[in-house]
Amino acid sequence: MTGLEIAGLDVARDRCPVLQGIDAQVGQGGWLAVIGPNGAGKSTLLKAVAGLLPYTGTVTAAGVPLRGLAARKLARTIAYTPQDPVVPAQMSVREYVLLGRTPYLGYLAVPGRSDRAIVDGVLERLDLGSFAEREVGRLSGGERQRAVLARALAQQAPVLLLDEPTTALDLGHQQQVLELVDRLRRDDGLTVVTTLHDLGVAAQYADRLLLLVEGRAVASGTAAEVLTPESIARHYNAHVEVTTGTDGRPQVHLVRPGRDTAVPVRKADA
Numbered sequence: 001m002t003g004l005e006i007a008g009l010d011v012a013r014d015r016c017p018v019l020q021g022i023d024a025q026v027g028q029g030g031w032l033a034v035i036g037p038n039g040a041g042k043s044t045l046l047k048a049v050a051g052l053l054p055y056t057g058t059v060t061a062a063g064v065p066l067r068g069l070a071a072r073k074l075a076r077t078i079a080y081t082p083q084d085p086v087v088p089a090q091m092s093v094r095e096y097v098l099l100g101r102t103p104y105l106g107y108l109a110v111p112g113r114s115d116r117a118i119v120d121g122v123l124e125r126l127d128l129g130s131f132a133e134r135e136v137g138r139l140s141g142g143e144r145q146r147a148v149l150a151r152a153l154a155q156q157a158p159v160l161l162l163d164e165p166t167t168a169l170d171l172g173h174q175q176q177v178l179e180l181v182d183r184l185r186r187d188d189g190l191t192v193v194t195t196l197h198d199l200g201v202a203a204q205y206a207d208r209l210l211l212l213v214e215g216r217a218v219a220s221g222t223a224a225e226v227l228t229p230e231s232i233a234r235h236y237n238a239h240v241e242v243t244t245g246t247d248g249r250p251q252v253h254l255v256r257p258g259r260d261t262a263v264p265v266r267k268a269d270a
């Protein structure tokens, strides 16, 4: 079953075309990583799918066209975390994450016991339990990024759009967030689309990659199909070596100019 389908998507910003003719399909429970160099249009794609930018073309979730959906219905369908979220600094982390329940509340209604239980569960899963009463403005960058993700998860939408979800996180929390998102798609069938600069992470976690360059999709497929040294050299202007990990997925290593290899050679192999 298709979780999300994007067909013939064009987006202009300041009247300049930024995305042209983008097609992508993600099955329910799938994880699509949108990759590409700076300015390629990755964030623009997520914003348009989230309904925050006008577009031509169609976006459907579980077969339902998203254009024209009422805001509450859209928020129950798609949860989105931006790359640079603006957070209300005075609000406590718990109150902020409770905002994720807004699409389920009646007019002027306050969150109920089940909303609070959902928020408590999400705070726990993201290691934020001890920060629940702290003001959002008094969190570190990584703690704030987890709070923003927590708010999106509290929304319990079947489609999750995450713009660079791990940039501010230390290695342990990166892994925790990526593993959590992976579990959510595998166990709960969430459909995930993330932008990712880290090609190694994209290769390890996503089941399909979409490579955008100057607003167009230049490649899509599995990590092994998309992440070739030639393609990375051409589109990122980066010199890399691509090896295959024990899990069969590609690993991308930067190679310093003038050096032969980025991959350490073990003594036994030398």
Ligand SMILES: Nc1ncnc2c1ncn2[C@@H]1O[C@H](COP(=O)(O)OP(=O)(O)OP(=O)(O)O)[C@@H](O)[C@H]1O
Binding pocket: 013, 014, 018, 036, 037, 038, 039, 040, 041, 042, 043, 044, 045
């Ligand atoms: N608010 C805006 N108004 C006009 N043009 C914009 C705006 N935001 C982004 N752009 C332009 O749209 C293009 C795509 O930007 P976008 O942020 O989608 O790229 P990106 O692939 O996410 O980049 P990065 O990897 O640097 O985050 C760029 O040329 C950018 O300059």
